[in-house]
Amino acid sequence: VKKFLNDPDKIVEEMLDGVVRAHRKYLSPIDKSNRALIARDGPRSGKVGLVIGGGSGHEPGFLGYVGKGLADAVAVGNIFSSPPPIPILHCAKAASGGEGVLFVYGNYAGDVMNFEMAAEMAETAGIPIRTVLTTDDITSSPIEDRDGRRGVAGNFFTFKIAGAACDRGLSLGLCEAVTRKANMRTFTVGVALEACSMPQTQRPNFEIGAKDIEFGMGIHGEPGVIREKMISADEIVDKVMDRIFAEMKAVEGSRVAVLVNSFGATPMMELYVLFRRVEQRLSAKGIAIEANWIGHYCTSLDMVGASISIMELDEELTGLLHHPCDTAVLKIT
Amino acid sequence: VKKFLNDPDKIVEEMLDGVVRAHRKYLSPIDKSNRALIARDGPRSGKVGLVIGGGSGHEPGFLGYVGKGLADAVAVGNIFSSPPPIPILHCAKAASGGEGVLFVYGNYAGDVMNFEMAAEMAETAGIPIRTVLTTDDITSSPIEDRDGRRGVAGNFFTFKIAGAACDRGLSLGLCEAVTRKANMRTFTVGVALEACSMPQTQRPNFEIGAKDIEFGMGIHGEPGVIREKMISADEIVDKVMDRIFAEMKAVEGSRVAVLVNSFGATPMMELYVLFRRVEQRLSAKGIAIEANWIGHYCTSLDMVGASISIMELDEELTGLLHHPCDTAVLKIT
Amino acid sequence: MAENDARKLNRMFNRISSLIATEKDYLTELDGAIGDADHGITMLLGFGAVSSELARSDLDDMPPSAVMTIAASVFLNAVGASTGPLYATAFLHAAKALELRQSLDAAGQVAVLQAIALGIQERGKGQRGDKTMLDTWIPAAEAGGAALERASGPAELWRDVVTAGEGGAMATRSMVAVRGRAARLGERSLGHVDPGAASAVLILKAMTEVFTD
Amino acid sequence: MAENDARKLNRMFNRISSLIATEKDYLTELDGAIGDADHGITMLLGFGAVSSELARSDLDDMPPSAVMTIAASVFLNAVGASTGPLYATAFLHAAKALELRQSLDAAGQVAVLQAIALGIQERGKGQRGDKTMLDTWIPAAEAGGAALERASGPAELWRDVVTAGEGGAMATRSMVAVRGRAARLGERSLGHVDPGAASAVLILKAMTEVFTD
Ligand SMILES: Nc1ncnc2c1ncn2[C@@H]1O[C@H](COP(=O)(O)OP(=O)(O)O)[C@@H](O)[C@H]1O
Ligand SMILES: Nc1ncnc2c1ncn2[C@@H]1O[C@H](COP(=O)(O)OP(=O)(O)O)[C@@H](O)[C@H]1O
Ligand SMILES: [Mg+2]
Ligand SMILES: [Mg+2]
Ligand SMILES: [Mg+2]
Ligand SMILES: [Mg+2]
Known part of the structure; x- marks a missing residue:
């Protein structure tokens, strides 16, 4: 690599x-x-x-x-x-x-x-x-x-x-x-298509089969929690969202913030495809997206993969989420 | 892929x-x-x-x-x-x-x-x-x-x-x-370490040897203008900056804007390593960086590679560069 | 009931679509070597859209020129890219040629060939030797014209056309590109067949099948 | 002039560094299977920094406890990670043990072993069977204590220590991790040797070389 x-x-x-x-x-x-x-x-x-x-x-x-x-x-x-x-x-x-x-x-x-x-x-x-x-x-x-x-x-x-x-x-x-x-x-699930490689070794930390995907991926290039057969983007999001819905208390009328995050090597085109399905799943439940971010926010070197994070908002969190900030990556006015 | x-x-x-x-x-x-x-x-x-x-x-x-x-x-x-x-x-x-x-x-x-x-x-x-x-x-x-x-x-x-x-x-x-x-x-040079792959084919558009690098890379996954042996990050930036300096009129005291752009799969850690050398080369010539951007701004699907762009400023361009804007990717206040 | 000209052209576009579908990966590979690896995808998308649109159209009373006009606009809007404006202009020129004569006899067929070559030249400002689809279309159109003058029968005419087109396409292998993406590669484009020239040969073969059976 | 204890410990840290340098890729591979693939890198960085710092220090009048104190702080600041606090605490405990006796005789050596095992337990709140470096250190320290009671000579003592440590490290292969990154893998950690346990064996081997020659 x-x-x-x-x-x-x-x-x-x-x-x-x-x-x-x-x-x-x-x-x-x-x-x-x-x-x-x-x-x-x-x-x-x-x-x-x-x-x-x-x-x-x-x-x-x-x-x-x-x-x-x-x-x-x-x-x-x-x-x-x-x-x-x-x-x-x-x-x-x-x-x-x-x-x-x-x-x-x-x-x-x-x-x-x-x-x-x-x-x-x-x-x-x-x-x-x-x-x-x-x-x-x-x-x-x-x-x-x-x-x-x-x-x-x-x-x-x-x-x-x-x-x-x-x-x-x-x-x-x-x-x-x-x-x-x-x-x-806040609830996150990550999935990886390829492992990352360390600068010192310049080879993948471990192998993910050509037709496999890792679910429950961390951000340190560790293997995921479970390996599955590769499936379509929508099916991946469905699995992720089902896990998240099982824990989240959000109901119809709730508001959430969404982060679709690249692990490093997955480009934005694919993130938007994932986001599309996240939005479909949320709106099917009557949950509104208050704000969303799509891009490279918390990566794992050059790992190919993405994570989906949902934060369930309440009034206090909504106010704090919109509070202005000015940093290299995040600017809210 | x-x-x-x-x-x-x-x-x-x-x-x-x-x-x-x-x-x-x-x-x-x-x-x-x-x-x-x-x-x-x-x-x-x-x-x-x-x-x-x-x-x-x-x-x-x-x-x-x-x-x-x-x-x-x-x-x-x-x-x-x-x-x-x-x-x-x-x-x-x-x-x-x-x-x-x-x-x-x-x-x-x-x-x-x-x-x-x-x-x-x-x-x-x-x-x-x-x-x-x-x-x-x-x-x-x-x-x-x-x-x-x-x-x-x-x-x-x-x-x-x-x-x-x-x-x-x-x-x-x-x-x-x-x-x-x-x-x-504005002067740009791009380099690629791996070609991108189209969603329809899911294989690299072309092969770059394991020890090779392409110089003069476009943003459509076309082969670069010339293939060279892989060299260190600083050497790559030096080659790029030498090409840019050969065209740029900037002299001591000039001000420029810099963009270090990922082609998709190159992570930010590496972009910062590239930027470091760009800054060194510019400051060695007494050229100041008025503003810089480092990240994913103009990609080529999942290509591994990066480009360096320099815009030579004058007073009018400096003013327009800092003019406020608010878009999904670029916010200037 | 004999097949009218519109239906014949419809059949031609269907054959083009299927030949390109078969060779999609090959065209894409050619484009990967010197371009952006999408030529097979683009061409299939464009001709697939034309076929679908014609399948929805009432061809019974449609003049052949109208088929070409539909093809032009559908192809353009489906693909954009370089090939969109090039083939759209080509088909519009063909439509004009057919308006003048409203017949797909041998002279009409050659007029279509010549109109395509001219339309592409006009839109892309290219010429023979640039390592583009014109290296197929120009010799093909010339061969068609020559065969017509010799009053060759359709089999001979189209054999000459395809031979000339194929020869032109093969010749792109030893050309340095001066138009399109491949032009940035300079010398590196040597040794590769131009994808647009290769797909043009497929179009000629589809035309041959339809106009000689 | 006989080698003082500080120089002996210095030699020990040098041997640790070189053994880990030799096995860096192996350790990193072990960590790649169940962790984040940096264990070899981290350990070499840490012990390399300790060696360099000691090379710059005046060891002539330094008590052995001071060497361990330096090692603790240099290791910690060079690596952070999990191993930083674990080995730093281990070495601080060893320094305290040496302060009490200020001698690296057999009893002192075993005291160091026991202090290391205890320090790691204290900092990481782990125990035997968690699939960590403790699965090497705890049995090794126990074997050292037992050999000391039996009044074994240094060769025998250290052979027992290494055997026990190696046995413990090998046993991690059939454990499910409950501490550190590997714990997230659950059953998937089965079948892999814990990298921290493996590197601990290398440390034991380096100690053996220095304390038995
Ligand atoms: N100016 C031009 N004139 C004629 N043909 C051209 C011109 N520019 C490009 N082409 C043809 O277009 C082909 C590429 O088509 P395609 O891959 O579909 O479009 P794009 O270059 O936009 O990806 C080339 O192989 C070449 O034959
Ligand atoms: N709580 C703990 N107690 C003892 N050892 C631990 C503990 N947590 C982790 N370890 C050890 O640390 C090793 C990993 O070290 P290393 O890879 O250097 O750090 P990191 O996990 O921060 O990448 C594991 O193999 C394990 O032996
Ligand atoms: Mg193309
Ligand atoms: Mg294209
Ligand atoms: Mg680790
Ligand atoms: Mg680590």
Whole structure:
């Protein structure tokens, strides 16, 4: 698998160098290291700080969500690896405006351990920390183990809600509560047609048969939860939506937000075909789409595949969803 | 090559169905056909109308550039095929605000023939038409044949300038003139690592060797202008920038806009690595980047590859570049 | 009841559609080598649409020129692309030629061939040697004219036409393209048959079947 | 001049780095089957960074506990991931154990083993049978303790340790993962050796080389 690449061991540093130059308007390194980036127009005194983060390989996640009205800082790890505690701690300090800091990140063993270590250090330094783990991947564990699920592209919605709550000046406790609600109301299923390949190996992480598809795909190139025979786009969406409907409480008259996300190599033409069916399924149930995003929002290197995320809205979430923000990837006015 | 697909012969219709549902806020079909889409907040009396268009397979081009401050209407063809004259004519009529209509599209035999037929029909219907063909692909023909070159991702800049000029209420002649200037100052080179595959065939249009790279790549999955041995990301950018510097008049102190565009399957991590080197090369020459875009702007189905476009700015172009717009893909406030 | 000219043309378009359906992958592969790999798809779409439209039309009292006019507009609107305007213009020219004579005798058939070649030249501003469909159509039309002058029978006439067209198409293999997408490839287009020239040969073969049986 | 304990540990980390470098692709492949295909990359990055840092340090007067403290912080900051906190905590525990005794004799070596196993358990809240690196470390530490009680010599002690560790690693093949990424795979993780368990065996082998020569 060919890639635009210099030294595979330097790809994250080189990418971040590019990011920092490209998005000067939105972010800048804390303490000279590009592994901890702070919003130029983010932290302010009296506002809860929002720190997000995780491994690389999900671009434009998560650094594309740093800016006014969204995250105040992002900690960046190696490819598919949590950042260590130090850059997370730097983010917490830089994001702190005296009202505490909210950590929002995906529920993975590595991220949890590193962010928890950083949280302890930050608390020691006098910064109150609250944490919300995103757990939107409904295929990754049964409903009884809701908290054990992993976070995938649905973190887009959870970040957005958290950023809006912080920007509105809510208290740390209220920011945490509404972010937790957003996460609990977000449901994602991912499917993959081809595995991704790491810059270091340049071969697919694993093989998906020529006539197979993986359901329940994570965003780290791990194999999916189950392998099935390849089916049509509409049938795929139907399977995904059936899973989501089984968990979602939305009924006729409900409003939702929709994200159809490319895992990297799936082009927008196909995403629109998927979205078409998502919209059909929702409107058949009388559920209205309040807002939708279609494109590359939370990727897994060059994986061929897509995920569908639905956030069930209520009045509070709707307001926060539409709250203005200005970041490299997401601008709401 | 697996794709999210129902019937390959219906993919364009299904995609457009998805597009129209997803982007209701920005566009709607003219006369019920999704092959001609009009901006909800675009045409107005006293303003020159801007009509863009071309084949499908370039998503989010070109329909993502329809909206306030940018294009008023887009005509959509089959995959890699110009739209026929009728939808173009519908666009012209719907975009017309009494001051004439500007056509801006890529310089391809098919597009030229179809848009010219539509222009004749529009003129017959009393709508003055001016046309600017985009010709930014500097590898597609030698400098002596500047007008014979094809238009590729640099049309992003040319559309933007044209849209701003129209929105500012300039006359048809002035809109045409500044759009022509934008095109003449835009330089693109594309490279591909893997060919794309059509929904109908689901196999690569042609083979690029495992250790080869194509230079001078178009956006229709055609083979490139020359095949070379695979080299590092920085070396690739150096070759591209050397070609661009050979044509560009920019000198120390000049300002440019930069677009690093994925052809579909190349993920953003790699685009940032490319951008890093572009920025290094420009700043080594004392050329400043006024604005940059990095992502999926003008794709070629699932092609693995990227293009680099540079627009040399002057005061007028800088102002028009920053002029506000609000479309599905590009929002400038 | 003898088949009227409109029905004959209808049969011709049906044969074109099926020959192109059979060779769709081959045409697409040719286009993949030097173009954008859609020629088979585009041609089938266009001629398929023409056949469907004619199947819905009342051909009993339709003059042959009207069939060509319908074909022109349906083909154009179904495909766009390069081939849309080229064949639409070609068929409009053919319609005009048939309006003048309203007969599909040998002279009418050759007039159609010549009108197609001329229409494509006019719309695409190309000529022989550009490595396009014209490298099939121009020699084919010339061969038709020559056979007519020699007063050849239909079998001989169409054999000459197809031979000339095929020869022209094969010759594109050693041409460097100067029109259409392939023109950007320069020397790299050498060694490949032009897809538009190849599909034009299929059209000639379909015409031969219908006009010689 | 005899090698001091700090230099011995330095040599140990160098051996770990080179064994992992040799097996990097294998570890990454194991992780590709049930995880995210980066374990070899991560481990080499971490231990490579430790080796480099130690190469820059003055080891002459450094107590062995200090070496482990450096290793903990360098490893953690170089890799993050799951292995960062796990091995960092493990090495911090080892440093504490060495602070108490400041000697790398057999009892000190086993204390290090036990501290590592305990540190990983503490940080990752895991246990034997979860299909993780603990399936190597716990039996290895137990075997070390038992050998020490039997007053085995270093060769025998380390042979027992490696055998126990290898046995534990192999046993992960028939386990269903309950920790780390592989846990999402459920039954699909069956039949694959856990990458973290496999790399732990390499660490044991490197320790064996250094502590038995
Ligand atoms: N100017 C022209 N004159 C005559 N034929 C042309 C011209 N441009 C292109 N062609 C023909 O069109 C063919 C390509 O058709 P097609 O693949 O359907 O359209 P597109 O190039 O839009 O994808 C070429 O092989 C060539 O024969
Ligand atoms: N909670 C845990 N306790 C012990 N070991 C764990 C735990 N979680 C993961 N591991 C180990 O970590 C290994 C994966 O390490 P690595 O691939 O470097 O990290 P990541 O999972 O972040 O990509 C697994 O094979 C497993 O042995
Ligand atoms: Mg990892
Ligand atoms: Mg085409
Ligand atoms: Mg073509
Ligand atoms: Mg891993």
